Every structure is written in structure tokens, then in C-alpha cells.
Amino acid sequence: MKKLFVLALMFSGLAGFVISPWIQGQSAAPAVTKGKDIVSYRDVVKKVLPSVVSIEAKAKPMRLKDQGPKRKNQGQENPQIPEEFRKFFEEFKKRSEEGPDESQGGFGSGFIVESNGVIVTNNHVVEGADKVEITLNDGRKFTSTEIKGDPKTDLAIVKINAKNLPALEFGDSDASEIGDRVLALGAPFGLTGSVTSGIISAKGRSLRLNFYEDFLQTDAAINPGNSGGPLVNLDGQVIGVNSAIKTRSGGFQGVGMAITSNLTKTIKEQLLKNGIVRRGYLGVGIKDIEDEQVAMKLGLKNPKGVIITQVMEDGPAGKGGIQSGDIIIEVAGKVIKDSKDL
Secondary structure, three states: OOOEEEEOOOOOOOOOOOOOOOOOOOOOOOOOOOOOOOOOOHHHHHHHHHHEEEEEEEEOOOOHHHOOOOOOOOOOOOOOOOHHHHHHHHHHHHHHHHOOOOOEOOEEEEEEEEOOOEEEEEHHHHOOOOEEEEEOOOOOEEEEOEEEEEOOOOEEEEEOOOOOOOOOOEOOHHHOOOOOEEEEEEOHHHOOOEEEEEEEEEEEEOOOOOOOOOEEEEOOOOOOOOOOOEEEOOOOOEEEEEEEEOOOOOOOOOOEEEEEHHHHHHHHHHHHHHOOOOOOOOOEEEEEOOOHHHHHHOOOOOOOOEEEEEEOOOOHHHHOOOOOOOEEEEEOOEEOOOOOOO
8 A cells, every 4th residue: 555645854954744724614815915005115125226236257268279179271371362361361360369358258136145245146147257246236346256156056156355235134935925016126138226026926936947946936027137136025025036037039028037035045055154055865766646547546636746666775765764656745844746846
């Protein structure tokens, strides 16, 4: 007989789970939750904007003369080429081999999370950079080579040599709900200090861009250059890191994605402490339960959860009593819909 698992303690330090019964007879909730009467977002913007930065990543350009061995007969003159064209191509070749004097790179956004100069951004903004130039909201510029990133979550931190900087506070992204109002700040298309507004459109999105994903979807306008900037609630707390847009045109079409603040906090702390992200593992093979008929045969009301297909000998899961054929539907109070959740 298959075992149905509700894992309350898979990892060290995780709390137990609570089962909340369905309560009937409650009066219907109002269509609109009454909160702050918003006339302007200016107080939130004044609080958050000083902590938002623009980032220019710079990398040394590759020179053509360093890109591999020369071809046979390369450099030999072709008598059929007229003299004026030969001079033109020789000058072009010389400039190409010398390469541009200045570094090449991209642009993005970020935000200060510690007053001593720790900045959070997207990994794709700074990946491959030899150095980054940080421009604060007050116009001050800093250059840094202290870059630490995690490609699996597309998060990175940059450290600049500064003190007493205005740092933002992380909010609880799990507590945010669909319909909550949010602001996205950054430097879209290089336009620093830009602010857009919207709502949380969905939670738990996955675009299969990164190994670990837990996106908040928002209709606040996010465009190229916004990457790495903060998504904040109306208390000015960071609940997400603007990361991607779902588009067919290359511009914003009402679907933006932000990495959750709770994931960001975890990655930031590990990058600061270790320089890399160290991850645990279960030591199992898993498969999503997607078919309703399969779910019914397994005794599930809905096609959700994962089935264990393989258990590594002496792995963490095996030592914890997990066996092949077991079904995981919950871990430490969090419902497991699929392998991504697990």
C-alpha cells in the first residue's frame, strides 16, 4: 500500500504544520477590502527612491587577435584587390584587432539593503562583468569589483565602499496577496528614478528561466533596465526583485515578474556569508502527479503533489524513512503542488 506523506519536518529548523478546517456559515467577504485611501504614492516613493540605484556592468572586450589561431594565408596580400580598398581594409583590420578602448556591458537597477553599501540586483545584470559602476539616486557614483551572484535564482549582490546609506527593509512576500497594490522602481531604458504602479496579479509563477523560481506576477510596468530594482508594497517594504517580462515585442505588455523577497533574503545572506549559495538535497527521484485518474488511484482528491520514484541509499530522505512510491503533498505546512514546490 502506498504511503501518503505530509512532511512536517523534512529539513532542520522547519516548523510543523497546522490543518485549518473549512468553516461554514461565514458571511461573504466584501468585494473590496477597505484600506488606506490612496490619493498619491508620493510618501512611499520618497521613502524608497533614495535606496534605488542604477547599475552599469562593464567587461573587457574580446579582441579579434585573441580569438584563435590565424587562418592559413591570413595577412597575405591579394593582388586582385585595388590599392585603395586594400588600405581601407588594412585600417579596419588594425582597429578591429586593437579593439575599443572602453569596456562593454549592460545596464540594470538595484537597491541598497544594508547601510554599509550592500546592494541587491539580478545576476543577469552583473554576470560576466569585471566591474560595475553604481549610481545612487543622489548622483554619487561608485565603482566596485565585489560581485557575488547565484545563477540558479538570478540574484546577486554588489558591495560598494560607502557608509550611512539609506537601506530598504524586506517585507514578507508570502503575506502578500493577489490584488495588493505594488510599486516597481528602477531605471527602464536608462531612465533613472522611474516609478510605476500596479497590483500583484498572481503568485508562484514559473517561467522555467532559472533553476529555482517563485515569481510574483505584476501588471506594474517592468521594462528593460528595470531588472534588479525593487517591487515594494505600500509600506515601502521590498516584496520582490523585478526580474523579467513576458512579452512578444520586447517591451512591457502587462505581465512582469519579480523574484520573491523571502527567497531574496535567503540568497543574500548566503552570498554575504559564504560568497556562494550552499543548497541541501533530498536524495530522491520525483515525478509530478498531473493526471486526475492517476490521482484517484493514489487516493488523492486532486492531481497535486509528487510521487517518489527513487530513493538514494544513505541520502537524507532515505534516512528519514521515505521510500519509493511514497507521495509528498505537504512539507512543513506548505502545500506541495508539484516538483518545483518541493
